[in-house]
Amino acid sequence: MESSVFARIRENLLATRHNLSGWLRAAPARNRQTRLGPASERAMQAHLRVLDTAIAKTEDQTLGLCQVCHGYIDPEHLEMDYTACVCLDHFSGEERRQLEADLELSQKVQKALLPQHLPHIPGLELAVFSRPAQIVGGDYFDFFHFADGSHGLAIADVAGHGMSASLLMASVQTALLTLAPITHSPAEVLNHLNRFFLHNVHLTTFVTLFLARFDPTQRTLTYSNAGHNPPLLYRPQTNGGEPVARLAPTGAAIGLIEEFEPGGETVTLAQGDLLLLYTDGVTEAINPAEEQFGVERLAALIQQEACSPARMVVQAVRQALQEFIGSQPLADDTTIVVAKLNGDA
Ligand SMILES: [Zn+2]
Structure with a gap:
């Protein structure tokens, strides 16, 4: 995968990290509670840790490595889900149809x-x-x-x-x-x-x-x-x-x-x-x-x-x-x- 793809994804993940953690730090308690609904702040911390892991992987360019074939998965797939770690090709049946539908939706949203x-x-x-x-x-x-x-x-x-x-x-x-x-x-x-x-x-x-x-x-x-x-x-x-x-x-x-x-x-x-x-x-x-x-x-x-x-x-x-x-x-x-x-x- 081109290093410009890693750089672009990394930039977006850092922006997301910055916005979410900034909000969590600065928002008044009642606002935080409304936004989180029945979920806890710990759940949001868990999400931030997932982001941090992905950010670290953009640094050593291991983000998007496929666990099955050890090549990189499709960049568009990775942009839709930065935690994706198996190529679309290795899925079969219903799961694959679901992923393809999501990918199509993601492209539609971007191009809307x-x-x-x-x-x-x-x-x-x-x-x-x-x-x-x-x-x-x-x-x-x-x-x-x-x-x-x-x-x-x-x-x-x-x-x-x-x-x-x-x-x-x-x-x-x-x-x-x-x-x-x-x-x-x-x-x-x-x-x-x-x-x-x-x-x-x-x-x-x-x-x-x-x-x-x-x-x-x-x-x-x-x-x-x-x-x-x-x-x-x-x-x-x-x-x-x-x-x-x-x-x-x-x-x-x-x-x-x-x-x-x-x-x-x-x-x-x-x-x-x-x-x-x-x-x-x-x-x-x-x-x-x-x-x-x-x-x-x-x-x-x-x-x-x-x-x-x-x-x-x-x-x-x-x-x-x-x-x-x-x-x-x-x-x-x-x-x-x-x-x-x-x-x-
Ligand atoms: Zn693969």
Whole structure:
């Protein structure tokens, strides 16, 4: 098994250990009692010991060794149950069916936020990569329709990570997918979202969100950017201008300010234009010399790869990121969406 898998699992186990033991130390007795119900604190201590054992095993890389064949079990199986110590293959019958069902559920839960299939948008070639730093992340991208049937795309990032960021993102997704079909522009959706979330107690942090509306017949892209990292738009035919434009924020992130007035911009796209959306995990990836990957590197990369198909551009960014950070795992949730204008509009 790759050492990056151990590193990622270890990071999650340490975070869990930290959160659970911190809660146990700090929560008032009555709160502890309610949360534990009929169970005792000793039962929870036992769980912490299981965590500690697993953490120790990530250090000497013995976590996930199969007791039957002595090879490593499947990483996805291990991510679902860090105490698993027998490969799926060695089970038979009912037990195996149960484990396979659990594994399927685990994958569904992880992927619930992300669209299962890329949509067909006439004139646009799409490719994406998304991987949370923890098993559940705070990144989100989606495709949807506006009231007039035009195509929408979104990328968002919740400040923070882990389960709470992920749950928060689930509610942003629900709100977005409810609002978009009854509105006509990205700015209108953002306005609704901010009004809805600003004073809502469940929004415990803020959310950056880039929304765009693509009209395949006019080839126009209308966007509003609520505090999200500027997507990059590479345009081969610039007539002397900057080849890579940054679609800078047109408003604040959702949940930050009362006087929210998200602006909107429209660009007319041409054959070969390439739009790259990304989250912090890409530009803030750190190399062993503590330097950030940065947006300049990303801009140079898409210029270099602009003639490749969208999925190859995504592949090239992933590869450049991995080479940049070396053997360490990515520290943040990482999402890349590439949309390239082709000729079949
Ligand atoms: Zn085995």
